[in-house]
Amino acid sequence: MGLREESEYYILHGYTGAVDAVGxxxxxxxxxxxxxxxxxPARDETVIRECVGHAGDREVESDTIQTLASRGYLTDKSAEAERAYVEGLAELLHKRELTRARPGFLIVPTYSCNLRCPYCYQAALRRLGKVMTRETADAAFRCIDLLRDRHHDSTREPADGTIPYMVVGLYGGEPLMRATARIVRYIVQEGRGRHLRFSATTNAVDLDQFLDLLGPDGIRQIQVTLDGPKDIHDTKRIGPKYPQGTYETILRNVGLALERDASVGIRLHINWDSVDRAKELMDDLDARGLLAHKHLAVYAETTHSWMRGHAAPVPPEMAQSDIHECLRQSCSGLARPLRATDHGLVARLERYVRYGLAGICSSASVCSSQTAMYILDLFGDIYPCWEIVGEPELKIGEFSAAAPVFNERERAWRGRTPATIPDCATCKYAVLHFGGCPAIPLRTGGELAAPACYDYEDAFISLSRRFFRSAAFRALGNSATAGAAAATVGASPH
Known part of the structure; x- marks a missing residue:
């Protein structure tokens, strides 16, 4: 991978961990x-060819060529040998990750929802209009206990003898609405006695019905979505009881949650129709006093075209690279910066630059669905990923009061690596992207053993250029502990 940053050029090896500044x-x-x-993928090569041109006065010296070979940029391996090496490396990294993976759990008390958002990818699940029973909740707790033992969860045996808390997610449908109040109250109360705490992905419309459960010893974290400023949001986040919209209700309830010391993450949905108004929404949150709260975080994200079967972003949805650039231009001078999620891309790149392969060996997969995520629903089904819940043909097992029982899909899901995806084993991003989100190929007409490229290459080109420009990267270059931080090969960058 070749990356240009203004007058500097960096090359990054896809699997050796080498990072070098070059002329x-x-x-x-x-x-x-x-x-x-x-x-x-070769888009980055197209970009870099345009930057360096086709002529140059300087020749590459023989010692520079030898250094390039020693760093892995030049190789005499055949394509087949290099592919086999990458496959073996991917398997090794994944096996190491599996042995260290801590299990994560979500409970789905219902697939029903009190809203009818037009873009919702779960709309078909609303027909499954039931609520989890206490018996199924008890079986879910039993399943959690057994799976923590199966994974030898080290958090259960801390060195100082204290019993730590594990946070279990509540998901849906809509987990926090009037229809689920009784079972959610039971789940949280039972969970407290088991040293569990909870998070919830919620629309927050009925959040005021759960105030007694909110806070550090109950539902301690919630994620809420806004679709833009009030006039935009209120055309999208609507429902039978909320035909005029939900903006004011949601923000009022967010304030109540913050008063109870619950942490709130606001996910701001933006696209090409609303991105230029993101600052307006942030100013409104600031005027309401919400941005000043230490337990509030706001980040931007787009709805994803792949959820509707598209293999690349389709307008008005935005690519990651576009979101970051637009927010940089339009949201300067805010009381608190608004950043878009990058799904861990930059943090992963920084670890790779700092430590080489050692920086990602304990988290090779981009998602815990490939290691130890368990989503337990009201029907006793187990799923590895929240993007596919409620689809029985994709479940990886079932649970009961006796024990969880898994099918062959669990092995396929947990074993998904670049070694099991033919197109990934020959890709320069194999180690850094590690096959991508498993749900993407399933949603775009493929199978689990297919790549999830989507907009990753464009995102990598854009965000890596920003990273190599950043003070964080400069600090790595000056750090004695930065084992893989950029060296200079050949002439000084110019």
């Missing part, structure tokens, strides 16, 4: 010696 003549040399039969 343009080195970039031209590497491009000239690229295997013409290689397949896979």
């Amino acid at each position: 343009p003549e080195v970039i031209r040399y590497l491009l000239a010696h690229t295997d013409p039969g290689r397949t896979g």
Whole structure:
């Protein structure tokens, strides 16, 4: 991968952990010696060719060529040998990750919802209009206990002898509405006695019905979504009882949650129709006194076209790279910065630059659905990922009062790596992207053993350029502990 940052050029090896600053003549040399039969993403090469041009006065010296070879940028491996190496490396990283993975749990008390958002990908699940019973909740707790033992969860045996808390998510449908109040109250009260605490992904419309459960010893974290400023939001987050919208109700309830010391994350949905008004919404949150609260976080995200079967973003949805750039331009000078999620891309890149492969060996997969995520629903079904809940043909097992029982899909899901995805084993992003989100190929007409490219390459090009410009990267270069931080190969960057 070649990345240009203003007058500097960096090359990043996809699996050796090498990161180097180079001159343009080195970039031209590497491009000239690229295997013409290689397949896979090449957009970054197109970008870098435009930057370095086709002519240069300097030749690449022999010692520089030797250094490039020693760092892995030049190789005499055949394509088949390199593919086999990447497959073996991916399997090794994943096995190591599996042995250390801590289990995570979500409970789905219902698939019903009190809203009818037009873009909702779970709309078909509302027909499953039931609520979890106490018996199923008890079986879910039993399942959690057994699976924590199965994973030898080290948090159950702390060195100082104290018993730590595990946070279990509440998901839906809508988990926090009047129809679920009784079972959610039971789940939280029972969970407290088991040293469990809870988070919830909620629309917050009925959140005032759960105030006694909110706070550090109950539902301690909630995620709420806004679809833009009031006039935009109130055309999307609507329901039978809320035909005029839900903006004011949600923000009032967010304030009540913060008063009870619950942590609140506001996910701001933006797209090309609303991104230029993100600052307006942030100003409103500031005027209400919400941004000043230490337990409130706000981040931006788009709805995803892949949930509707598209293999790439379709307007008005935005690509990650566009979101970050637009917010940088339109949201300067805010009381609190508004940032878009990057799904861990930059943090992963920073660990890779700092420590090489060691930086990602304990978290090779991009999602815990590939390691130890368990979502337990009201029907006794187990899913690995919240994007596919409620679809029995995709479940990985079932649970009862006796024990969880898993099917062959669990093995396939937990075993998904670049080694099991043919297109990924030859991709330059194999180790950093690790196959991507497993739900994407399932939603776009593929299968689990298919890549989840979507907009990753564009996001990597954009965000990595920003990273190499950042003070955080400069600090890595000056740090004695930065074992893999960028070295200089050949001529000084210019």
